[in-house]
Amino acid sequence: MSLVYAGTCCHSPAITSRGEMADPQLRRQLLEAFDRQRQAIEDAGAEAIVMVSSEHFANFFMDNMPTFSIGIADEYYGPIEDPNWLKIPRTTIPANPDLSLRLINQVMQSVDVCFAQEWKFDHGMSVPLHFLTPQYKIPIIPVNINCQSKPMSPLHRSWALGLALREAINSAPEKIALIGTGGTSHWPCTPDSGKINEAWDRTLIDHLINKRKDALLAYTDEDTYREGGGGAFEIRTSVCIAAATEEQTGEVWFCEPIPIYATTCSILSLYQQPLDLLT
Amino acid sequence: MSLYYVQKLLYHLNRDPVQQQHFFEDRDTVFGHYTLTEEEVDALRKPDIGLLYVMGVNAQLLMHYATMSGYDWPQYIQAMRDGIDQYGPVREGLYAMQDGKGAI
Numbered sequence: 245m246s247l248v249y250a251g252t253c254c255h256s257p258a259i260t261s262r263g264e265m266a267d268p269q270l271r272r273q274l275l276e277a278f279d280r281q282r283q284a285i286e287d288a289g290a291e292a293i294v295m296v297s298s299e300h301f302a303n304f305f306m307d308n309m310p311t312f313s314i315g316i317a318d319e320y321y322g323p324i325e326d327p328n329w330l331k332i333p334r335t336t337i338p339a340n341p342d343l344s345l346r347l348i349n350q351v352m353q354s355v356d357v358c359f360a361q362e363w364k365f366d367h368g369m370s371v372p373l374h375f376l377t378p379q380y381k382i383p384i385i386p387v388n389i390n391c392q393s394k395p396m397s398p399l400h401r402s403w404a405l406g407l408a409l410r411e412a413i414n415s416a417p418e419k420i421a422l423i424g425t426g427g428t429s430h431w432p433c434t435p436d437s438g439k440i441n442e443a444w445d446r447t448l449i450d451h452l453i454n455k456r457k458d459a460l461l462a463y464t465d466e467d468t469y470r471e472g473g474g475g476a477f478e479i480r481t482s483v484c485i486a487a488a489t490e491e492q493t494g495e496v497w498f499c500e501p502i503p504i505y506a507t508t509c510s511i512l513s514l515y516q517q518p519l520d521l522l523t
Numbered sequence: 524m525s526l527y528y529v530q531k532l533l534y535h536l537n538r539d540p541v542q543q544q545h546f547f548e549d550r551d552t553v554f555g556h557y558t559l560t561e562e563e564v565d566a567l568r569k570p571d572i573g574l575l576y577v578m579g580v581n582a583q584l585l586m587h588y589a590t591m592s593g594y595d596w597p598q599y600i601q602a603m604r605d606g607i608d609q610y611g612p613v614r615e616g617l618y619a620m621q622d623g624k625g626a627i
Contacts, residue, residue, distance in 0.1 A: 300583040305534045306527060324538060329590070364538065392583060394617065433582035434618065435603045474582075474617050 246414045248288035250422040250489045250515035251281055251497075252452070252482045253376070255297065256430070257367035258505040260331045260374060265504045277498030277511035278375035281423075285376060288517060290421035292340050292383045293376070294347070294409060295369055296485060297425040298391035298478045302366035310358035311397045312405055314351065315386040316344040322365025322373075330367060332374050337365065340383040343418060347385060350412035355405050360388075372425045382421075389484065391426075391477040399461045402480040406487025413488075422515070424485035430475035430507035440501040444471045445508040448479065452486050453494035453512060460486060475507065482512075489515035526579050526615060528557040529567065533584040536591065543591060572599060573606020579616025 263271065285293065302324045304310055320337040327334050344359075351357050363386055365373070373380065387409070390396055413420045428448065429441040451459045460483050468476045486494075494514035501508045532553070536543045546553045554564050566574040572589050576582065582603075589599040613619045 301534050301581070302538060305531065307531065325587075326590075392581065392617075433586040433599075435576075435600060435607065437600060 246420070246517075247410060247422055247488070247515060248290055248419045248517045249284050250485055251284070251494075252424040252427065252485050252510065252512045252514060253278065253281060253372050254428065254505075254507060254509040254511070255368045255371045255425040256505045256507050256509065257325065257330055257371060259371055259509070260367075261329055262504055263331070266502050270500055270502055273500070274498055274502070274509050274511070275375070280497055281511055281513065282376045282378075284513065284516065285382070285421045285423075288421060289419045290382060291418040292343055292385055293421045293423055294385045294387060294413065295372065295423045295425065296387040296389065296409075296481045297368040297372075298481055299366050299368050299388050300392060302364050303360065303362075304388065304390070306393050309390050309393055310360075310388070311390050311401070312355065313358040313360050313388045314344060314348050315339065315361075315363045315384075316341050316348060316359045317361050317363055320363050320365055320384060320386065323370035324364040324366045325370075330370065332370050335380060337373065337380050338383045340385065340418075343383070343416060344385050346416055347409070347412040350415050351405070351408040353408070354411075355401070355408040357405075368425055372423065376423065389480045391480050394465075396465065396477060396480070399463060399480060399483050402483045403457065403461060403487040406484035409484070410488035422485060422488055424481040426475070426478035427480075427482040428476065428508040428510055429472035431473035432475045432506060434474065436473065438503050438506050439473065440503060440506075440508055441471055441473075442501045442508055444476075445501070445510070446499065448472075448482075449496060449499055449510055449512065452482050453496060453514065455486050455490045455493070457487070457490070485514055492516070525558050525560060525563060528559055529563050529575070529578065530580055530584055532557050532559075532567070533580065533588045537584060537587040571606070572602035573604075574610055575606075576603040576618075577606045577610040577613055579614050579619060581617055
């Protein structure tokens with residue numbers, strides 16, 4: 245079929261682990277936005293979700309760190325974190341290895357990717373899935389971009405990955421949703437945890453929804469680290485989704501700093517299937 | 524410094540409950556499987572979370588080691604701040620990109 249929906253969302257583990265400690269109104273608005281995105285995915289009839297995230301040393305380490313990796317397992321498992329801490333029960337997560345294979349083969353026509361036949365999801369996948377497919381009814385195709393350890397790929401390669409994913413998704417008969425997770429300012433697990441650069445986040449999000457390629461690719465790692473912290477290297481995931489949906493202007497469904505969640509939480513809708521393509 | 528192997532040990536502990544149990548039963552044997560300096564072994568054994576942070580251990584790995592060592596979140600954050608005060612700026616790794624003290 246083709247891409248039927250795309251967006252980005254936050255993946256802070258504190259959204260579930262410290263959920264009730266946030267301002268109640270902000271939390272309610274955030275959860276409503278997550279639910280709106282869940283509904284959009286369901287209304288679009290998505291038969292699979294390609295989820296682009298940045299894992300945090302759950303599967304990949306510096307002994308052989310893949311720049312880009314796509315899952316091809318029969319099923320996935322998560323969360324890898326203590327479920328009593330993350331407050332998300334451990335479970336198996338449905339996959340679609342046949343679709344994974346076809347997507348990987350197509351992506352490889354233009355971008356080199358690794359594949360992984362085993363994958364334990366951490367909060368980068370598990371928190372969004374908890375809200376977007378809480379019953380785990382939709383098969384997941386995980387995609388990872390290394391945003392944890394230098395050297396990291398330049399942003400124009402994330403853009404290229406987004407274009408390649410879009411072409412691959414459009415070549416598949418299934419209806420597919422594409423979700424990126426993470427990427428606003430945060431200084432995770434460091435002495436500066438909880439610091440947020442709201443102005444930097446809002447500028448980034450404005451570039452994302454307006455698909456300003458030149459502005460997005462102009463971010464340097466040095467500037468990103470200084471203004472957005474080590475967690476902001478994850479802008480690679482949202483740049484990837486912006487590239488995949490370049491033809492449409494997106495919408496901000498939620499964007500507010502929530503200090504107890506240690507980041508600006510955002511839910512962006514970056515692509516909805518045009519009415520003339522709906523079946 | 525063998526920051527890579529300190530982090531590799533923590534990576535293994537974080538994702539494998541069996542290795543984690545083995546480590547807390549017999550740390551010396553596990554240390555022997557990695558190329559570590561005396562300072563690194565001491566920091567891991569205590570544990571000295573602040574020194575490990577200053578050595579450059581990625582906090583996405585260090586956070587889990589602190590948790591399994593009994594630190595709650597405020598204690599973990601404070602340990603890193605104390606480490607900077609006691610040992611100086613972060614020596615290498617991701618957080619050494621600026622002044623090694625983070626964003627503040």
